[in-house]
Amino acid sequence: KAGVTQTPRYLIKTRGQQVTLSCSPISGHRSVSWYQQTPGQGLQFLFEYFSETQRNKGNFPGRFSGRQFSNSRSEMNVSTLELGDSALYLCASSEQTPRGSYEQYFGPGTRLTVT
Amino acid sequence: ILNVEQSPQSLHVQEGDSTNFTCSFPSSNFYALHWYRWETAKSPEALFVMTLNGDEKKKGRISATLNTKEGYSYLYIKGSQPEDSATYLCASNTGGGNKLTFGTGTQLKVEL
Numbered sequence: 001k002a003g004v005t006q007t008p009r010y011l012i013k014t015r016g017q018q019v020t021l022s023c024s025p026i027s028g029h030r031s032v033s034w035y036q037q038t039p040g041q042g043l044q045f046l047f048e049y050f051s052e053t054q055r056n057k058g059n060f061p062g063r064f065s066g067r068q069f070s071n072s073r074s075e076m077n078v079s080t081l082e083l084g085d086s087a088l089y090l091c092a093s094s095e096q097t098p099r100g101s102y103e104q105y106f107g108p109g110t111r112l113t114v115t
Numbered sequence: 116i117l118n119v120e121q122s123p124q125s126l127h128v129q130e131g132d133s134t135n136f137t138c139s140f141p142s143s144n145f146y147a148l149h150w151y152r153w154e155t156a157k158s159p160e161a162l163f164v165m166t167l168n169g170d171e172k173k174k175g176r177i178s179a180t181l182n183t184k185e186g187y188s189y190l191y192i193k194g195s196q197p198e199d200s201a202t203y204l205c206a207s208n209t210g211g212g213n214k215l216t217f218g219t220g221t222q223l224k225v226e227l
Contacts, residue, residue, distance in 0.1 A: 003158075004158075031212070033213050033214070033215070035217075040219075041219075042204075042218065042219040042220060043159075043206075043215075043217040044217075045214050045215060045216065045217075048212055048213045048214055050212065050213075055212045055213075056210065056212045056213070058214070090158070094213050101146065101147045101164055101166050101208075102164065102213075103149065103161035103164050104149070104161065104213060105161070106151075106158040106159045106160075107158060108157075108158050109158065
């Protein structure tokens with residue numbers, strides 16, 4: 001099976017702009033989660049989508065949003081970019097699980113730089 | 116413990132040494148504890164997912180144990196090799212679904 005893919009891999013944006021990142025999960029995986037990684041902060045959970053519905057949400061401002069399509073592909077959007085949004089954004093897919101007991105498969109990430 | 120904490124932050128060992136890391140996590144509302152290995156320029160890769168108190172899992176030279184009552188997990192690497200050099204992350208799931216709270220990781224460097 002093909003792994004998790006993310007596009008684009010690198011992105012440079014200006015403060016105030018908005019950005020959309022895309023994630024295609026492993027075939028058959030219906031759960032897609034998004035994480036932000038910044039130096040010193042580790043991986044921070046953004047949100048999880050399952051069957052086109054947001055199932056969990058982390059502690060991020062409303063500028064961060066996402067959605068999932070019927071083919072399980074997911075997008076996340078960040079509006080009104082700030083310098084602090086510069087980070088590596090990872091998505092991960094997983095098999096269906098009611099209790100989070102399945103491992104997550106991570107994509108290569110999108111490196112976002114905000115200038 | 117409110118957050119997931121890992122120690123040590125970094126570790127340098129010689130090839131052939133055995134080593135271990137600690138992950139502390141909230142013991143309330145526990146669902147699962149995950150371990151991942153993250154090599155430079157690659158994606159995090161799952162090592163273990165543990166759900167039951169007393170769980171012990173092994174994959175080659177790497178093993179892990181879980182104590183959900185006191186909220187800690189140990190990861191052991193026997194006979195470290197240079198290819199084991201990576202950041203090892205643990206993550207706790209306390210709310211169901213796939214929301215993981217990650218620690219900041221232990222960076223391991225194995226030297227020849």
